[in-house]
Amino acid sequence: MRKLGSLFIIYSMLTALFMTSSVMATGDTLDSGKEGAIATSATSYYVSPNGSDTNAGTIHEPLKSLMQAQSMASSGDTVYIRGGVYDDFEIAKTDSNYNYVHAFNKNGITYEAYPGERPVFDFSHVPTNLRVAAFFVEDRTTGVTFQGFDVTGVKVGEQPQSEAFRIREQADFVNMAAYGNEAIGFYYTGNGTGTVLNSDAYDNIGPTDVSAGNTDGFGAHGGAVSFINSRAWNNSDDGFDSISSKGPVMYDHCWSFNNRGNQNGVGDQNGFKVGGYAYRTTDIPDPLPVHTVRYSLAVNNGANGFYANHQPGQSANWTNNTSYSNSRANYDMLERVSPTDITNIPGYREVLHNNIAFMGTTIKNDNHPIENVSNNSWTIDGGLQLTPEDFVSLDTTQLSAARKTNGSLPDVTFMLPVDTSPLFKHGLGYLADK
Known part of the structure; x- marks a missing residue:
């Protein structure tokens, strides 16, 4: 791999930062007293x-439970979670919609796997008379960090959705995994902000038509959120979704692949659903947030790879991304006229530079001025004629390989341009900084 050192150093520094303070998506250190x-x-x-x-x-x-640990801990403390399987829970609280298995309402506490161990929280036996939120960060709760453990088995029953993590205020995640759930992996809502670093959400499948269409890997529907070095695959709805975000969302070095619906093929199935508000004309933020999608990868999704999703303005700046063999389009820049006009139109406000599209429909709903869409594989010299020989490998199985011991993404050669390809010369795609 070329230039491996620089990104490793950046993410090592980020990981160290998470060890000592809680960092918002804006990069500001929270004044949580930690x-x-x-x-x-x-x-x-x-x-x-x-x-x-x-x-x-x-x-x-x-102790036996995180809730008892929270009751004893104070801001700045760390709760170390020993290895093994945790599957015996009491419901911490309920409301008219949810069973909250864990409810976090104290600031500045870190919940971290004991060094060298990987705990698993299995929620298979939690009742679904209501929606389930396995881990709930409550309003006005900040500086909470979760690190180094797995969440599985969250059920949905006949409810419209459940969540492994539901964040209504501020929480960060480092080297976490949510898999094998009938629930959304990581769900920021309300005023939820934070950073998700080196984390995975996969095999999260809603079994019913309703839940399948809600079960994303990662959802950012609150304030500013950053997803860094994170992966989503084999989820029934979208890999990453920020349809209702009130703040800017950053997708940085993220991979989303094989999100293709439930057992009946139900689900939206986009890799990155970045824009949104659907057909609402009220409760739309002013100004609209403009998101960032960079050095990211979308592969074999059942709908679009990268999707602007009816945004009533510019959805994102899309830079150095790679999209491969997505069923509807590799890039779909569909916008709507304005916050008050729901008429769908081909996008003209998006910004796309240094991107690659290969196999399948390159781009849909593209009505952009030339200065907005430049130095992409489909715009250079009238469109590069790409073949498999332009890449070191097209082996998609590399993408779900185990992470490195420090939690960072595995080294891959999937869609890495060979040195003789014009893609390499022009600095295109998600591996251009390697």
């Missing part, structure tokens, strides 16, 4: 599947 607490009186608590909530929470006398 740093001060660490400097003066930070405490570590321990949780184990074999623990007891009557214990002291030490490494030798661990």
